[in-house]
Amino acid sequence: SAVISQKPSRDICQRGTSLTIQCQVDSQVTMMFWYRQQPGQSLTLIATANQGSEATYESGFVIDKFPISRPNLTFSTLTVSNMSPEDSSIYLCSVAGGLAGLSSTDTQYFGPGTRLTVL
Amino acid sequence: AQSVTQLGSHVSVSEGALVLLRCNYSSSVPPYLFWYVQYPNQGLQLLLKYTSAATLVKGINGFEAEFKKSETSFHLTKPSAHMSDAAEYFCAVSDGDDYKLSFGAGTTVTVRA
Numbered sequence: 107s108a109v110i111s112q113k114p115s116r117d118i119c120q121r122g123t124s125l126t127i128q129c130q131v132d133s134q135v136t137m138m139f140w141y142r143q144q145p146g147q148s149l150t151l152i153a154t155a156n157q158g159s160e161a162t163y164e165s166g167f168v169i170d171k172f173p174i175s176r177p178n179l180t181f182s183t184l185t186v187s188n189m190s191p192e193d194s195s196i197y198l199c200s201v202a203g204g205l206a207g208l209s210s211t212d213t214q215y216f217g218p219g220t221r222l223t224v225l
Numbered sequence: 226a227q228s229v230t231q232l233g234s235h236v237s238v239s240e241g242a243l244v245l246l247r248c249n250y251s252s253s254v255p256p257y258l259f260w261y262v263q264y265p266n267q268g269l270q271l272l273l274k275y276t277s278a279a280t281l282v283k284g285i286n287g288f289e290a291e292f293k294k295s296e297t298s299f300h301l302t303k304p305s306a307h308m309s310d311a312a313e314y315f316c317a318v319s320d321g322d323d324y325k326l327s328f329g330a331g332t333t334v335t336v337r338a
Contacts, residue, residue: 110268148315148328149269155254198268202324212257212276212319214326217270 108133110201118223119189126185127220129146129199134179136203143196152197153155155182174199179204189224196221227252231329239337244288244303246332248316248338251297257319258299259291259326262272264312275299286310309335 109132119125129138138155150201153161153174176182186193200214230246234313250256261269273284280292286309290301299316316329 112268139325142271148330150328151325154323154325163285200269200326212324213259213271214324215271216261218268221266 108135108201108204108215110199110215112197112199112217114220115218116221116223118225120178121190121191121224124185124187125189125222126183127197127199127222129182129184129201129217131147131180131204132203134145135201136179137201137214138182139200139202140174140178140182140184141198141200141216143198144218145194149198150185151183155184155199186222189222194224226236227256227312227320227327229316229318229327229329231316231319233332234254234330235333235335237335237337238306240308241305244301244306244310244334246301246306246314248290248299248301248329249297250299250316250318252318252320254320258290258292259317259319260288260299261315261317262286263315263331269315272301275317306334306336308336308338312335313328 111127111130115208120187140152141149143149153165154161155174157176173185194217198219202214228251231247259274260272273282275292283289288303302306313331315331
């Protein structure tokens with residue numbers, strides 16, 4: 107299966123600042139998603155990253171707070187803007203479908219996550 | 226819209242004992258069902274999935290799950306627990322149209338020596 111990496115793996119940030127998280131896949135994939143996992147909680151979908159167009163956000167998440175880019179079929183970024191302590195979470199990207207390594211779009215594979223702490 | 230309920234937020238088992246994690250789903254269409262495992266400080270790893278083929282699905286690390294439509298369940302089992310099975314387990318459902326996953330709250334498994 108494809109190798110999915112995220113940078114940074116963890117970070118500690120000051121409130122009011124922004125952090126951009128990168129997700130890189132070693133093969134082209136059809137779909138990329140971003141999730142948030144708050145401490146001790148399950149995963150919540152933030153948005154679907156669409157290649158070449160604006161991301162599709164879930165209810166409760168807005169572009170101004172979580173801008174997302176997907177310039178090609180192997181890379182996406184999520185920015186957490188104007189951070190507050192409530193943004194302290196693990197942020198995970200996932201991928202599905204592709205030309206190589208991931209045969210179907212019905213299964214998502216996850217990156218290792220970015221652990222964010224906001225002080 | 227689909228949703229998942231995992232019964233039991235914590236499960237403690239003895240090494241060598243049966244592991245049983247319960248998952249019930251609701252979906253207006255035939256679902257795709259998944260179990261993922263998350264080891265401490267790691268991302269999610271796919272254990273197994275059901276996508277309308279065989280109702281008994283075998284996954285990695287000796288885990289298996291049975292899809293029971295009449296009970297809307299997809300419980301995860303492993304006959305003999307190993308210390309390395311200590312982790313958080315998530316059940317997830319997708320309706321297959323947009324491939325968005327809805328996750329259960331998760332079940333933390335601890336294994337006693």
